[in-house]
Amino acid sequence: MTADKELYGVVAEFTDVTTLYRAAEKVRDAGYKKWDCHTPFPVHGLDDAMGIRFTRLPWVVLIMGITGLLSGMYLQYWTNAVDYAFDISGKPVWSLPANIPVIFEVTVLFSAFTAFFAMWIANRLPRWYHPLFRSDRFARATDDRFFIALHAKDKKFDLAAATALLKGAGAGEVEEVYEANEPSGMPSVIKGNLWVVACLMLIPPAMVYASYGSTTTQPRVHLIPDMDKQDRFRAQGETELFEDGRMTRDQVAGTIGQDQRFIHASLETGKENGEFVTSFPTQIEVTEAFIDRGQERFEIYCGICHGEDGKGSGVIHERAMELANLGQATWVPPTNVTVSLIANQTDGMLFETISEGRRTMPGYAAQIPAEDRWAIIAYLRVLQEVEVMNALSPEEMAALGAASRGEILFTQKICVGCHSLNGVALVGPPLNGFLDSEIKLDTGETIVADADYFKESILDPAAKIREGALKGLMVLAGDPLTDEEISDLLEYIKTQN
């Protein structure tokens, strides 16, 4: 080994762990610092015998674990709540219980990677070359032999003394190990190439980053034919199948399409000669079963807003009023369809209302077949009849107080459809506290909304318009109110002030 450059140290072979353990204690007590034991498996207790300080690895892992925890949390917060807020059924974009699993996994991932990589880094591995590998005997360090290596760099190192110490501790063979002559590092060519490769590897992520959120006019790249590339006929498209090259074909003479039904004017529109019909079309036969059908349809389609009794307090209304009362929504209350105002409308008009909608109510022509719309009207007539039967007779009305009569009128004349009495602005102004308050008109004039103003507005809604209100929004359906009725209404409104 004369060609060798420098003494690395001496290495001693042991055949059993107990001798090794004792020898390690002796080396430790002799004051060596730069030395090591090499064993095929971790010998328990040897750490104490060697005097190894407890590793700080757990702390590193703890810190990185906490980093992972925060990263996992921030990753989800930033992506889902900030950068691309996912609104799924109105659920909160950031709700911790649903984020805990991923936070947990990221924490474990960070901690485990730290434990793994920090261990190798602390051990200065990988290091494929080691002077000890130059000893043939040392190959058994991974099989069944135990070694103690004293490094020449240790301050106390003295070849003769070290050899004697190890021999004295029961070592079998003691061998001197030298560093290799050649530099052991990686050839600079390979190193340089590795750097180039490492730099090149940064390009793809950089490209991804650069194209992040960018747009293009080019069509998508299809690696595999996707659904938007499949064969199909497009309306107005071209085809070679037909002589004229057009994809859209005329209807074959003498046929009708599945959706083309014979249209009967009064059945489908509720009108004849531009006038609303006043009775059911002739195709309709009003039987008990037909009315039952109407009830069923009414409860399905109409009841949610108008209420199953038709009085305008369906579940949607109830809920919307809760929100309106909290100031979280504006709401046009559904009409009480049992009152005489509605009862007096013609069948054709009701049909049009159901088909086309009224106020904020949408049309139901698409959802409800015409026959069923007529059935609903038939049932509606029943509801209205019941209301008439339950209505108070004129004598009974007269016996009530003015305010109570007013209360009934407030519903009957569907004032309630636009005006609330609890301060919530619906379509019209709330009427509690409105009487005798000062209001500003669109002429700029300020007046007191006294009883005369009320009367005038009821009889001729367009006479004086409040500032900001829409002209013609307030309509009075049915017969004009009598003076008595108006004063009853006023009495009632006064009680609500």
Added chain:
Amino acid sequence: MASSTSVDQLDIFPEELVQGENDFHSVTEMVCGVLEAPKPPKSWYIIFTTAVALLGVLGAMIVYLITTGVGVWGNNQPVAWGWPIVNFVFWVGIGHAGTLISAVLFLFRQDWRTGINRFSEAMTIFAVICAGMFPAIHVGRIWVIWWVFPIPNQMSMWPNFRSPLLWDVFAVSTYFSVSLLFWYMGLVPDLATVRDRAKTQAKKFWYGLFSLGWNGSNRHWHRYERAYLILAALATPLVLSVHSVVSFDFATSQLPGWHTTILPPYFVAGAIFSGFAMVLTLSIPARKMFGLEELITLRHIDNMCKVIMATGMMVGYAYSMEFFMAWYSGNAYEGFAFVNRAFGPYWWGYWIMISCNVLSPQIFWWKKARRNLPLVFIMSIFVNIGMWFERFVIVVTSLNRDFLPSSWHYFSPTWVDVLTLMGSFGLFFTLFMLFCRYLPQIAISEVKNVMPQAHPHLDDH
């Protein structure tokens, strides 16, 4: 009963973990002998060839699937999660024993794990590969599968982290990464052993490269053991979390039969159950094939049978709790779902599950049964079948009876379903056979560590 029991009858100081007249060197010889032998045993060739053939079938099925679409499977509304998800949960479950043996048994100081941990960790990794494949091909458009990862993309969109399916992505990929690290870390000292014994340049290079220059330094061992302990401590809750997250895929829904709070621990117990069964299925033939009977002893088999019995009981406990609560809750849908499971169109699946998972392990109450290798092997296969059917029962019976009776549908797999499942076994066994041939199957350094001569005999201690 004997009138006077001696300590031997108690069976509390079990047999030595390494049987026979073995020292450190002979253990090295035994394990390294397998991969240093010029040729593997004949049975290896038979299994490997079959496995590769099945792998080819899998490849063909995947190509067919991707080019045609998921319609080639039996999945159809309302059973949109058919066999692919059954197979996914099945394989992930099997993938749990490895880390459990390495990590949990390590924390419980169960020394017997050393004989089988390398083995089962490898099994874990291969099973998770098989598992991960299924959701990936199940999405239909596999070329955009990267959308599940939070990678910045041209759409400026991010995955929805509140979805349990995304938790799965994180859980399974974390589990795979950590298991891989754990496995590789355990391998490094053994690879160094192989490196130091290698005769050819190629072996010296490759084993040398992957053994990272390990030289058995005790200063290294110190940090290595600490890191190993930390990884074990991290992997234990991780094992718990992974199958819990898989169970969340089902349990967070409102589907009767899926939504029940016991699902997370029940899935974990089931995973351990099936994982140990698979370890038995693999180790009983392997120990014979490669002559490792002195390292994977009857004691190991015995202990694994006990674990199977215990986890089988836990699974049985969960079955009964679910059934009781389905009645107790008063929820008509829930009640129907469970009656339908046991007596509906898939009654046979349910009773296969019960007989394989709850009844068959009962035979392990007898020590003679636990040490009867052919019997244990057959029972382990039964458990595998039972656990596959458990997932089938959960997925299919819950889905096939939709809320709308008009949507009810009897799910049947297609030939593609069947061949894909068989092909996944091909993938698994191909990887496993390669592992058996080229890597040390048993953790050499850990086995040495639990041999009696590994401990210094110090009088003052």
Added chain:
Amino acid sequence: MSFEKLNLKGNNQAGDVAGKAAQFGLTLATVGLGFGVTLGLMNGAEDGHTHFWFAYLVAFSFLLTITLGSMFFTVVQHMVNAHWSVTVRRFAELTMANMPMVALFALPLLVPLFSDDVSVWKWATMAHDEHGAVISVEEAGHDAAPVAGLTAEASLAAQGQHAEGGHSKAEELSHAEHFEFTAHKFPFLNRKFFAGRLLLYFLIWIFVARFFFKKSVEQDTASNYDPTLAMKRKAAVAIIVFAFTISFAAFDLLMSLDETWFSTIFGVYIFAGAFLSSVAWMVIQAKFCQKNGLLTEVIHDEHYHDLGKWMFAFTFFWGYIAFSQFMLIWYANLPEETAFYGARLTEGWSAWTWALLVFHLIIPFGGLLSRHVKRNTNILLGWAYYLLIMQFIDLYWIVMPNYHRSEVGFENPFGIMEVSLVMGMFGVLVYGNARRAGKQALLPVGDPLLAKSLRFRNI
């Protein structure tokens, strides 16, 4: 290896210390229970002292779960041939041997069960007519057993109840629905069957506890290993029986307080808390003995370290189970399940719920993470007491929101009565253990694994 006996160093007989501890326990029990009962009798006569009975149930559950946890600990050590725990196992054995006494404290619970004036288990009065016979759904005047749509209706009712603070039309509606929803459980939830089940549980537990305690003590003086073998053979069966009895006891005593709520994991949840608190209680006993010069040579840091690991592991396990239960219910958001958390997230209770998360999981998890903490016995003792308090808070949180469930919203009536009752029950626990502690050695001196237990070290 044949039969061998170890010569143990140090003082391993409780002697006077046991007497003193028993005295202390008895005083604490008398004062705590006496004060609690007096407070209970003074107030709430108008509703049959319902508040008191709820508080008593919390305190009793505290005693019961620690006893059951100790029983599980003992049996499972035999099942898996654990060696590390041998030196501390006697503490768990002493605790589980209290089972007959615990059964005695279960007797008063028959009062709220059978009295029509007390409303603890609300189904009890619902399920019976004035003659005490079980009412079936049909007899109650309802036309049919639960129908498909019922779930949804009952849920709506429950929602209405929440939204309006318990004074709504929806609530009136809910009573009828509620009854139908519950009525089909009456074959299971009725007074006689319930009492019968309680009796059965306690008979089983007393049998198991006595068997394992007697055999273990027998082994101390035996000249062979017959007793150990007997315990080993019975352990696995005992565990299975234990799993089902603790689950159903948890369903009966605690879960059925809200007769509409259900959770399949509930048995595991109670088990997690039971095991955690029983390990904490072992640490307290071990440390107490060592402070009084007992067992000084046999229990060392390694055993504390392992007990600490169990405390840590089960803190996490409890959190895992609690999170699984919460998250699944929260995510699926089915009204019949969310009612449980809904009640516990209202004004009076949300602070307790958050406290449970922070103080039962996060803080002890961080606190017990380090091995230095687990090996520092004084700090570990602090954590043990802490976890016992948490077990009480957990049980209180499970039980007490059912008091005043619908009458006045969800107020939290926490007060001196709860504290004194649970202190009293703790006194009972101390007394029970101390009374028996002096009668044999403080560790299973004859256990074949004792030598190994004394030797082992954590890596």
